[in-house]
Amino acid sequence: MNNDGYMDIVGIGHSNQMIIDFNNQSSFEKRKIINLPSNWSKVSWNSVCYRLVDIFSNGFKYFFTIPERDISFLNDHVEILGSLGTTNFSSINGWSIGNHYREFIDLNNDNLPDMVGIDSLNRIHVGIATPSSQNWKTKYFATSIENVKKSNTKEENVFNADLNGDGLPDFVFFQCNGIFVSLNMANNFSTEHLLNSVPDLKFLNKNMAKIYLNLNKKPRLEAIRDSLGNEKKISYQSTANKTLYTESKFNFKSTYSSKGFAFDVVSEFWSSDGIGGMSSITYKYGEYKCSKIQGRSCSFAWIKSQNQNSKIFSTQQFHHKHPLTGMLLSKSSFYANKLITRTNFTYSIKQTDLIGDKKSWTILIKSKESEFYDIDGLFLKKEIDLNEYDDFGNVIQSKSSLIDRQNKVLLLFQFTIFNFIFCKCTKKI
Known part of the structure; x- marks a missing residue:
């Protein structure tokens, strides 16, 4: 609040008071209580919208309050309280929202x-x-x-x-x-x-809305439906590169951030043919790079970052289920950085033999951050990353082992094919 480089505390009292506790580097000391103008709307700690904003980009925060509901067309306005050191606190009439x-x-x-x-x-x-x-x-x-x-x-x-x-x-x-x-x-x-x-369009929050991809600056959607109105096939088409992708039985949900531009759009959807089979789809257009994970229960996500120099923004989780028991087998993180999505994850597990308490199986891995389970759903704790990736998803270094502390066995690196790492459990620790 006073541009000294230390974070201060601002609270809003029930009596329309702004209370500021300054950070003196060792403790917080209450130093200033500002009574908001009497003609302002009632503001309390749970007001729908109030912000501290550096409106002049000079390092000083100003206090804003936007009333919770329509009090009247005359009184419902955007109200502004000047920063510390400003003696004139003024309110500005805005709009009825x-x-x-x-x-x-x-x-x-x-x-x-x-x-x-x-x-x-x-x-x-x-x-x-x-x-x-x-x-x-x-x-x-x-x-x-x-x-x-x-x-x-x-x-x-x-x-x-x-x-x-x-x-x-x-x-x-x-x-x-x-x-x-x-x-x-x-x-x-x-x-x-x-x-x-359209009659069969469902509301977005019910996870059944149609999806628009921003292709060639003009979103386009084509959906083919069966006699019952269910989606039979959905197509994404770009007039720029003449590519067309199809998939059957899509469900869709979308999350987004409207504060701080953490994402332009974050969308996640998944597909199944009803009998456990999956098809793979990859979409790449301009600043977007999309890929879908192979497996019995798959997910697909696409992310566009707002700033190509930005750091990792968020994580999408991909869940894979055991093909027989339905138990969760693994999950992996999905990142957006420098307009490139990275750390795609795919795996398969095949049990080769089981003699007494000594297990031997082959695990196929391509991952950065994952949790692994054996064929019986027992957790394999990963001590170190198997792969290290650069900002563009390329493997920098392959690790050599994966330790299962629960079952006291060691997965040893065997060989790599197309960036997939084969490990085999051969001995107890």
Whole structure:
């Protein structure tokens, strides 16, 4: 709060007070209590939206509060409290957004946080921050489309992502009757209705929504259905490279981050032919690299990072089940770094013989971080990584052993074929 390099504590009291405990490097000392203006909305510790934002990029945080619900059209506004050392605390009238999506996002790449709100009519309200004052140029862009009913678009159903590769955040709305995109054209938001209402379209949160991939800056989806309305085949087609991928019986779910641009999009989906069989699919387009894991129960994920110089953002878990017992056999981490997904994981286990308490089996491994189980589901604890990878997923060094402490056996490295490492359990420790 005071730009000394140490994190301070800010709390909001029930009486509309901001309480600041400064970090003096050895303890926290309460030094300042600021009464919020009396005409402000009631703010408490569980307010839906309040933020500390460095609005001028000068190292000093300003306190913002956005009311939880529509109190009235006159009083529902964005309120701003100046940073420490500022004597004039002013509030700025904004818009009526109610209990809907609101966030601070840099919309024009000037390193200043702009204000965004989406109301119950799905209109985007934008306040562009100016570097010289606490003023925002407030305007809204109509994203309502004919035959789109008034809808409470909740925050979890809205996310921002750079959909057209211009470096500016766009907005996507998921509703029960369609997917809508509002493109940020130099902060003038256009409207596109990407998916018309269809009788068998399910809501996204029920894990049965259709998926759009951003191919050639224009998402395209084709779905073929059987007589009962179930997906029979789904196709992703890119007009740029003329590639076409098909898969049967897709289920789909999506997660995303609207804060901090941790991801543009993170999507995970899986497939089965109903009898345990799997087909492999690989998708690669521009900054995306996608791959699907072979096995009886498989997963597929694709990630685009916002910044090619960024570090590892998050982890997706892939779960494989025992082909006979259904017991979880392994899981592996999936990373996004420098626009390259890495650490794809595949394995198979084949028991070769079983004599007394001495087991011998072959395990096929390609992994960075995994947990392994034997054919009976007993845990094989991995002491060290079998492979080391560079930022592009290439193997730097292959490790030589995998120790099973539970069964006191040693898996010895045998040979490598196509980056798959064969190990065999041959002796007790």
